[in-house]
Amino acid sequence: MNDIAQSLFQQHTDELCGAALRAISGRTDAHFRKGRLYLDDTLVPVLAPHLRLDTGNHTFNDFRAVADGLALRLLASDRAIYDASCPDDEIGRLLYDFFEQVRLEATAASEWPGVRANVQARFRAWAQGFEHSDLIETSLGILLFTVMLTVWSRVTGCVLSEAQQDLLEATRAGMASEIGTELYALRRQREDQQAYARTAAQLAAKISANLAAEIALDAREQKRERDNRSLFSLLLTPDAQQEEGFDVAPAGQSRVFDQHQSSYRVFTRRYDRVELAATRVRRAELKQFRRQMDEDRAALSIGVAQLAKLFRRIFRIPQDDGWVFGQEEGILDGRTLSQLVASPAETRIFRQDQVIDRVDQAVTILLDCSGSMRVHARRLSVLLDTLLRALGMAGVQTELLGFTTGAWNGGRAMKDWQRQGKPDYPGRLNEVCHLLFKQADTSWSRARLDIAALLKNDLYREGVDGEAVLWASQRLLEQSARRRTLIVVSDGCPMDSATQYVNDDYYLASHLQQVVRQTMVQGIDVVGLGVGLDLSAYYARSLAIDPQQALTPAVFYEIARLLAGGHRR
Template sequence: MSTLEDRAAARAARRSDVLRASTVRALGRDSSVCFRAGLPYRGSARMRMLAPHLHATTDEDAACRRGAADALALHLRATDVAVHQRYRPVGAVGCLVYDQLEQFRVESSPPRSLPGMTANLAHRTGHWLEKAAANGLTHTESGLLLLAVAAMSWSHLTGRAVPIGIEETIEPMRAVLAPEFGPRAGRFARLRGAQDRFAPMAAEFSLAVADLLGSASGPPRRARSAGQRALADLLHGSGPDAAGNPSVTVPGVSAGEGGYRIFTTAHDRQRTAAELVRPAQLKEFRARLDELVAQARLHHGRTRRALAASLTGPSIDGWEHGLEQGRIDGRRLSTLVASPGEHRIFQDEAIAPRAAASVTVLLDCSGSMKQHVPLTAVVVDALTRALDALEVPTEVLGFTTAAWNGGRALRDWHRAGRPAEPGRLNDRLHLVFKDADTSWRGARHGLAGLFKADLFREGLGGEALRWAATRARTLDARRTILVVVTDGAPADSATARLNRPDFLEADLVHAAHEAEAAGTEVRALSLGVDLGRFFPRCLVLPAEERAGQALVDEVVATLGRRR
């Protein structure tokens, strides 16, 4: 696809996430739920749904995604987690069947006032059954039996017909399941409104299905065929280790919770970017930036007016005299005596726009961002110039590392005996391109420091976001806006190699959530990629495009939106 098509697709996906999250929050009565890149989160914690048909991928149709969101909302609304956990059996097969039964139970009674939800739920489960069969689940006897259990349970609980193709496929399994399922089918339907009575019967049936398969443990050790892979995928995540809260099993990561660790901070530094560049080179960089700004043909007044509309508010600024209406100005009464026809004897409070927000721009200075410096520098320079003219407190910060692949922190780890799961293993370097006390004119050369190529190494996004958010909160503004400019997930090779795969990414998600919870509005300008899984408010910018007024206008509009 072209860049424009990519951006259109990203925006459509974002809108879908926002709409589905609104549905789940309203119907599920849980204000903390949001969707990031199509995946549900409660706050900063990834949610794990009870049944596999709730996992609607972004390549499935809109009705499937809506149906999965409706089903999740009904689970949050109608499932008592404590009751569900009390009877939940041990073993992947038992857990899968038990969880599916509970999910089908809550889907069997959607609000009558929402007929569209009923249609969405039916479409989603029917599509999942057909997709599971097409992916090879029915190629193994165990997979066919589990698909038959799911289809029969769903049909009996919700009263909906099994898709014709699936009904023909599972027909041989009906006789096998009849002794276990037949006597319970009617009771399942009758007890669907009473979870405390439904759950023990569902647990008993789930264990009976596991016994039919000859195992109550997990998926087969080796999944060689398509059928075995489909069966393994179905059972993945349904084992005994998922026996915590069935909705949230992946905790958020933070230093306070012990999830995010830092091996050593001894070599961490914070530097002013201009100090790291020779003065003569800094002048060259500024000349290059001025040339790019001129080529962009920016309308600085237009940018300033657009920002003023959203980031400033009216404020009393003394008195305005010599008016023809308002309050009588006692100092001008003598003028009235001398000139009875004089009407400009009134005064009123002077209203002037005042900054109602602060803006902090956090620049990703990892290696891949070097190619985006011309575009980034022009946009940041234009924003900073306009914000400074409006007296909006503004900082431009950056984050990178002092070394590639670990640096001195990694050497310290080797000397300490290379303990397992060491946490962050690099020398953090935070950069200040412009602080709040420095005007745009005073920081012009510092902003041009972005062109120093050897500043760009690796990126520790979560720590940088916390640092920037902490600084932003000291700027004492009614609104605090933090704009992250990046082109990908956080990356540090030494840290990634010696910790779990999502170590840095999970910390960035949690840091963004922390900042939002503290009142900071976090926005992201992502270059060429959709980073909605980290930043719910994310604008995808065309990575290959030159900066121009249309692009700056788009960024300004993003800053102005509160949601």
């Protein structure tokens, strides 16, 4: 399956499985992405190994079964009770989590025959895969496999295959006297989560101790130890650590900001300005930049028309568009009653609602034009240009804005502050420069040359993010669109050396967090697109992209998924 087909399959799968997950659990904030459970945009770690999938080698039925299993977790597992007995060690947590999932599949799933069939099929598929892997050849693997299958069979009442029973017989017989009491109790207590959790924790502790002893015995055989540890690296990696390994943007509370009742100050706005970015680039140079962007774009296998269809699907709003008359079913049309009397065989006497999909959406992309972003300018220019073109084809109003400073290290604002005797708490101490690359009332085709100004190196200096978000959101509110989204593209926390010098490290960051909260209250959906950095410290919904990674269709579909987060139906 190629990248585009795989991305479309994953998106469609996530949508359908997410709908099923919400219907079963009753949680409207639950979402399903690549086999993982999210509440809003917070990942919910689930360690049970049969509920953890990669995205390359599984069918829709596998993902649907995982979604059903996760729905049971939300529906019938009390998190407080779960946390109260959860072991501290990794192996213990894995087993304890697995035991809880087995309880849910034995009890809550009984009311949902289809769900029960799905989760049982998923467990059997996982067990079969484990059974035919190299892991079963290690003493640790067979011990862990025996415990899991025995607990699953005992608690759910499902019968193991003859081959599995033969495989486990010797190990199970050796463990019977040690764990038989807990196995009996788990089945008896499966309707009582609190009692079950205590027994599950005890059993997990026993098995964890046995596994630790086995690892210690095998430590003399280094190759075998490596094999054993590969087993646990496979099984014990928490979901929270399986996400892309991007650093998280640093965030802290500003002491200066707090001391002044979260009041943000600006020393002077005298030198602030808003400019058309293209006016700072010579015409010939701008055309050269545009040719470079077009060449880079042509080298990619990105279907802009396909991407536009996806955006239209995300942002569409069904609207009534009158009636369609002369239909064979629908609402009886009173005007046709006389016709019915005259011609009883006539069936086209009904009318139907006519519903069409409209896009009433505005999207503003706000680019951090700080110095560190300069090295990413060429790749980002193609990414943003493609997004703008696809969004425009989908009927979305778009703007591309940027923010930087007029100088390094404070410029004229810093000199004015020094001349005035360096008064305390000056607040922001630099010249803010906001840039217009493409305005809302300009089409992509007319703005394509101006967009090429993204490649002008001397635009990139320092960044005052909070004021830029406030400026961009005010422009969005002036647009007539019913729904509004602001995408902030950045590779770090707000940074202006002069402002940081006279305040503290997190002064601008605290202001950014305040502005984002206020903007969301105004009805604007604010999302962060991190360039090699996780921006979740500032934006509740964010996506990190690797600036070194090639721009494949999968990157664009991940961005589309991010934008769809605020428009889930």
